[in-house]
Amino acid sequence: xxxxxxxxxxxxxxxxxxxxxxxxxxxxxxxxxxxxxxxxxxxxxxxxxxxxxxxxxxxxxxxxxxxxxxxxxxxxxxxxxxxxxxxxxxxxxxxxxxxxxxxxxxxxxxxxxxxxxxxxxxxxxxxxxxxxxxxxxxxxxxxxxxxxxxxxxxxxxxxxxxxxxxxxxxxxxxxxxxxxxxxxxxxxxxxxxxxxxxxxxxxxxxxxxxxxxxx
Amino acid sequence: xxxxxxxxxxxxxxxxxxxxxxxxxxxxxxxxxxxxxxxxxxxxxxxxxxxxxxxxxxxxxxxxxxxxxxxxxxxxxxxxxxxxxxxxxxxxxxxxxxxxxxxxxxxxxxxxxxxxxxxxxxxxxxxxxxxxxxxxxxxxxxxxxxxxxxxxxxxxxxxxxxxxxxxxxxxxxxxxxxxxxxxxxxxxxxxxxxxxxxxxxxxxxx
Numbered sequence: 001x002x003x004x005x006x007x008x009x010x011x012x013x014x015x016x017x018x019x020x021x022x023x024x025x026x027x028x029x030x031x032x033x034x035x036x037x038x039x040x041x042x043x044x045x046x047x048x049x050x051x052x053x054x055x056x057x058x059x060x061x062x063x064x065x066x067x068x069x070x071x072x073x074x075x076x077x078x079x080x081x082x083x084x085x086x087x088x089x090x091x092x093x094x095x096x097x098x099x100x101x102x103x104x105x106x107x108x109x110x111x112x113x114x115x116x117x118x119x120x121x122x123x124x125x126x127x128x129x130x131x132x133x134x135x136x137x138x139x140x141x142x143x144x145x146x147x148x149x150x151x152x153x154x155x156x157x158x159x160x161x162x163x164x165x166x167x168x169x170x171x172x173x174x175x176x177x178x179x180x181x182x183x184x185x186x187x188x189x190x191x192x193x194x195x196x197x198x199x200x201x202x203x204x205x206x207x208x209x210x211x212x213x214x215x
Numbered sequence: 216x217x218x219x220x221x222x223x224x225x226x227x228x229x230x231x232x233x234x235x236x237x238x239x240x241x242x243x244x245x246x247x248x249x250x251x252x253x254x255x256x257x258x259x260x261x262x263x264x265x266x267x268x269x270x271x272x273x274x275x276x277x278x279x280x281x282x283x284x285x286x287x288x289x290x291x292x293x294x295x296x297x298x299x300x301x302x303x304x305x306x307x308x309x310x311x312x313x314x315x316x317x318x319x320x321x322x323x324x325x326x327x328x329x330x331x332x333x334x335x336x337x338x339x340x341x342x343x344x345x346x347x348x349x350x351x352x353x354x355x356x357x358x359x360x361x362x363x364x365x366x367x368x369x370x371x372x373x374x375x376x377x378x379x380x381x382x383x384x385x386x387x388x389x390x391x392x393x394x395x396x397x398x399x400x401x402x403x404x405x406x407x408x409x410x411x412x413x414x415x416x417x418x419x420x421x
Contacts, residue, residue, distance in 0.1 A: 009242045010226050012219035017226075019219035022346050023406040024230075026217050042410045043342040098370070106369045109362070144222055144243040151353075158313060158356050162294075162363030163370075165310045169289035169297045170280045170371065177282065177374070181303045189309045196353065208223040208243070 011208065013049045020045050054203040055133060061201060062125050065194035068187050069118065075184035078164055082177040090184055091115060091160065113159040114188070121157075121195050124150045125202065132206040140208055147204045154199055157192045161185060216407075220245055230403055248403050255329060257399040262326035265392035269322065272389040273315055275382030277364055282375035290382055291315065291360070313356040318393050321355055324348040325396050332405050337412040345405060352397055357390040 012019055018029040020040040027047055029038060038047045076088035089097065091114050098107035124146050131138050164181055171179040218227050223243040230248055232238050237249040251257055276288035291314055298307035324344050331338055364383065371377045 011224040012226055013224055015226070017219065019221065019224075021221070022342070022349065023410070024218045024221070024403060025406070025410065026219060042406065042413070043346070045346070101373070103369065106366055109366060113362075140223075141243055144245070148222070148245070155353060155356050156359055156362075158309070158359045159363050159366065161306055161309060162314075162356075162360045163366050164306070165294035165298055166277075166289055166364055166367040167370070168301065169294045170278060170287055170367065171374070172287055172297070173282055173285050176285065180301050181298060181306060186303060186305045189306055193309070204222045204243075205224040208225075 011205075013205075013209075018047050018049050020047060050205055050209075051201065051203040054201055054206060055129060057201040058125065058129055058198050061194050061198035062122065062129070065118075065191045065198065066122055068190045068194065069122070071187035072184050072191050075187065076182035077160065077184040077188060078167065078182055079180050080171075080177065081180075083175070088182065091188065110160065110163075113156050117153050117157050118191055118195065121150050121154060121199075125195070125198055128202060128204075128207065132202075132209075135210045140210075143207045144204055147199075147202065147207075151199045154192070154196045157188075157195075161189055161192075218247075220247060248401070249398075250401055250404075251399045254399045254401050254404075255333060258325055258329045258396050259333075261392045261396035261399065262322050262329070265318070265322045265389055265396060266326075268385050268389040268392060269319065271385040272382060275385055276380040277382045277386060278368060278371075278377060279380050280371055280375060280377050288380060291386070310360075313354055314360045317351050317355040318357060318389065320351060321348065321393055321397060325400055328400070328405060332408055335412070337409055337416045339416045341405075341409050341413075341416075345402060345409075348397075348400070349402065355393060355397070357386070357393060361386065361390055 012026065016028060017026050019026050020043060022045045023040060023043040025040060025042050027038070027040065029047055029049065039045065040047055073091055076090055078094065079086060079088045095107050095111045095115065098110060128143060128147055128150075130136065131143055164179075164185055167179045168181055171177050216230055218230055219225065220227055220240040220243060222245040223240060225240055225242040227238075227240065227247055230238065232248065232250055234250050234254075235252045238247045239245060240247055273291045276290055279286055279288040295307050295311045295315070298310065324347060328341065328344050328348065331341060364386075368377060368379070
């Protein structure tokens with residue numbers, strides 16, 4: 001059940017070393033330091049083997065963003081008033097509307113950025129947290145690549161908010177057509193910020209610790 | 216000089232690479248350091264270009280929409296003020312943060328850090344600047360905003376005549392400048408410079 005033993009790579013923690021998160025300098029860090037947290041001599045950053053309370057903090061942010069996903073998808077993100085007619089769109093109904101109008105590529109872009117990416121991010125972070133917590137036997141390298149992807153794609157979800165910001169300004173023609181924002185967009189902004197913070201608090205080194213423990 | 220991979224804690228035996236080379240972690244493949252050719256000059260040039268583009272990109276019209284003779288145009292700034300008018304404070308704040316505030320801070324920080332490095336002045340506040348630059352990097356989202364502008368453009372094609380304006384091209388200039396600037400900045404080299412010279416910062420005033 002265990003993977004083949006380490007292929008010659010040594011972790012800093014197993015040598016009692018910790019790399020400063022900011023300046024990357026390696027420091028000798030004894031497990032039994034007293035009350036004060038040791039700090040990097042070069043830049044003053046607090047030194048830890050692993051990010052403190054990484055799992056608990058990431059869970060908290062992840063659950064918050066899961067809860068925010070509900071209002072983000074139920075409430076309208078945008079309301080269009082055109083010649084007296086008023087229509088509100090949620091994230092999903094906006095995508096469907098675009099697809100119905102025949103703008104398939106743009107519908108796909110919006111769908112990926114505002115539906116697919118947030119959902120994948122929540123699922124991937126949950127998987128990574130469970131892997132780190134229960135020492136599941138997933139491919140370490142692939143888990144790290146998954147984490148890196150979560151980190152990279154998160155910001156692109158902001159697309160929908162930026163589109164709203166542009167449309168609200170541009171389509172402001174009094175009675176002919178006006179676009180206003182919606183409560184769903186506020187919640188959606190919360191989802192993005194929370195997942196980005198969650199990706200930052202997660203420590204991917206926890207996934208690799210299993211390898212050293214099982215050696 | 217040794218360090219450890221930030222993603223898998225693997226010991227990296229050397230960080231010394233030639234200009235134009237990239238170093239990845241042998242265990243997990245994380246990018247550890249990349250040195251661009253003429254990195255310092257690139258950062259300075261991009262910071263200067265960014266400074267020139269910054270105000271036009273934010274206050275000149277990005278697009279103009281023409282519906283039955285009535286025209287409107289938008290700027291990055293008006294996108295934020297409109298959201299504030301409609302009392303969507305949180306959204307307005309996010310757009311302001313990601314498209315105006317963070318790129319502005321990045322330009323200031325990068326140019327100052329590189330200036331101090333080039334003129335060999337290890338000021339006491341250099342570590343704070345480097346840390347801050349590193350932490351806010353992911354909140355600068357000009358390229359995402361550009362995609363948002365393009366999506367809006369396509370969405371509005373059916374409504375009336377729509378065209379790009381001068382601000383749009385300035386915005387692209389600003390976006391390219393900040394990307395070149397932040398990717399060329401070699402944190403490792405500057406940290407090591409600081410490490411070797413920071414003793415001078417304490418008793419050196421100029």
